[in-house]
Amino acid sequence: MERRSFLKTLGTGMGAVAVTSSFDAGTVGRVEAATRAVATQTPLAVAENEDYWREVQQAFTVSRRMINLNNGYCCPSPRIVTQKVVDYTWQQEEAPAYTLARLLPPFREPVRQSLARVFGCDAEEVALVRNASEAMETLLLGVDLESGDEVVTTTQDYGRMRTALDQRRRREGIEVKMFQIPTPAERNEDIIEGFKEAMTPKTKMILMSHQINLTGQILPVKQVADLARERGIPVMVDGAHSFAQFQFTLEDLGCDYFGTSLHKWLLAPKGTGMLYVKRDRIKDLWPLMAAPERMDDDIRKFEEIGTHSEAPYLATGEAITFHNAIGAERKEARLRFLKDRWARRLAELPNVRIHTSFDPQMSCAIGNVELVGTEPSAMADYFWDKHKIIVVAINHAEFRGLRVTPNLYTTLDEIDFFCDIFEHIAKNGLPKSA
Ligand SMILES: Cc1ncc(COP(=O)(O)O)c(C=O)c1O
CATH class of the missing domain: 3.40.640.10 (Type I PLP-dependent aspartate aminotransferase-like (Major domain))
Structure with a gap:
């Protein structure tokens, strides 16, 4: 159940700033608590700790109607960030000549x-x-x-x-x-x-x-x-x-x-x-x-x-604050873990080229995969039209493929499903209509 937002007033040199806190403003606190619980583990160990990342996933408002593997475009914000945009926007609207100026x-x-x-x-x-x-x-x-x-x-x-x-x-x-x-x-x-x-x-x-x-x-x-x-x-x-x-x-x-x-x-x-x-x-x-x-x-x-x-x-x-609550090293390790999960699996397939190094010094969240002989744009269209999976077709003069970019909120199930579909295409080709 959503609790009603409440107003807190901060005194400032220039006047009062109304700050709204709302029902899930505690999300960062939950992530911080989860981080404290894994503090003794290495970032690499935490990267595979699904209980921890489940807590982080809950902080987002993303839709699971689709699988967004294009976080290279721009990323969804955690709920608390979006809420604050709304809060500050309401404050601006009180009297822009004063609040905004x-x-x-x-x-x-x-x-x-x-x-x-x-x-x-x-x-x-x-x-x-x-x-x-x-x-x-x-x-x-x-x-x-x-x-x-x-x-x-x-x-x-x-x-x-x-x-x-x-x-x-x-x-x-x-x-x-x-x-x-x-x-x-x-x-x-x-x-x-x-x-x-x-x-x-x-x-x-x-x-x-x-x-x-x-x-x-x-x-x-x-x-x-x-x-x-x-x-x-x-x-x-x-x-x-x-x-x-x-x-x-x-x-x-x-x-x-x-x-x-x-x-x-x-x-x-x-x-x-x-x-x-x-x-x-x-x-x-x-x-x-x-x-x-x-x-x-x-x-x-x-x-x-x-x-x-x-x-x-x-x-x-x-x-x-959200970034710090997770910690940059844990975040990096998880993002690389997610990329490696799909990229290492697909790399096993015949006719697949991974255009991204697996060396941790050379890559992190973003990877590019080519199914040789299959048009990347047709694949990206198929992933979206048939399965509501978002990936990007990259056609560069020096290489081509699909850019795949999970994020902290991405579940392993989503990644595995993407791989299942990719494997199916690699084995059977794209359906004729695709
Ligand atoms: C390497 C690189 N530079 C700059 C940009 C531009 O970013 P923005 O659209 O946020 O200005 C992008 C966007 O994807 C990018 O990939």
Whole structure:
């Protein structure tokens, strides 16, 4: 039975903030209690502890009418996060001229600080933006470049980011050098070598994904950033998928710029992202929307976007609490366990290629599988039309297959059912009408 929501009033310097707590606001508490109960076990042992993950699964409002194995698109939030978006939205509606203009914005600051703690940087280096696209385009368009300057990236970096670079090519005459990485890559050296070979004295910037969205391949950011630093080249890291999927901090990357979506693996409200800019790089990076000169040195210049809802940003605080309640290492281990469960089983089939390494350094939640000779789009359509299973067909010039991405709420039964259907197709082919 749902209990009625009740209002709690917090005193603040600017006025009263109404905070609604509701019937299932204790969910995080239940997850925290479950985590305490497994605290002595290793993350790898917890990854297989279904009693624990059952508790986590209960925190979501996802529908079991369908099996969503496309969490690479963006992820559902736990119930508590969605509730907070609703709560903050109601507060905004009380009198936007006051609540949205004055009351709520200062509460971004604790969220900024919590994000900085998760990422391991200073809060004054963190901007709250709308998604990874906004974060990365701020970086890719915000650095001064001249005609003939070169930018290095891979052929598997995200389309929108390559489009941003291509627009600079068309507008300003920069050169974009793209190279291929192996699929799957089993050795960091092969990737590092590609970057090394592509860099020339004219290289002014590197764009690299921390994790390739098409295959789940994790790239060796630190080694590339170290190499680039020796040559005075800044590295812009597209961490749309890596942040809060697997455990790392800024120190593990050693880069000056990082952008991510928070509505992916942090499970934050839709329309949230994070931009990290190293303190001494802020001044020289132009924001996407103009900001006054007095803000030149202020990370908040990247947040000057006009009127927008504060609710998603504020409710990101709840998403961080949820993330911390599970713990980054346990989360990573579970996500890899889920990917390995389907990928190792399918890898046994004849005619199957897994385009994702099984090395834990190289992959986590995301995997890509090809049934050789079967059109990935036809398979994805069949999975949805016949079984209401969501997977994505990937058709890239260098490989093709289905991208499969479970999440913390995914049950083993759902994964096994997906594998049963895949096996059936591998054995019998797709039905003629599919
Ligand atoms: C590697 C990569 N970068 C950037 C993005 C853009 O993320 P968003 O749509 O949240 O801006 C995505 C989205 O899937 C992605 O996979």
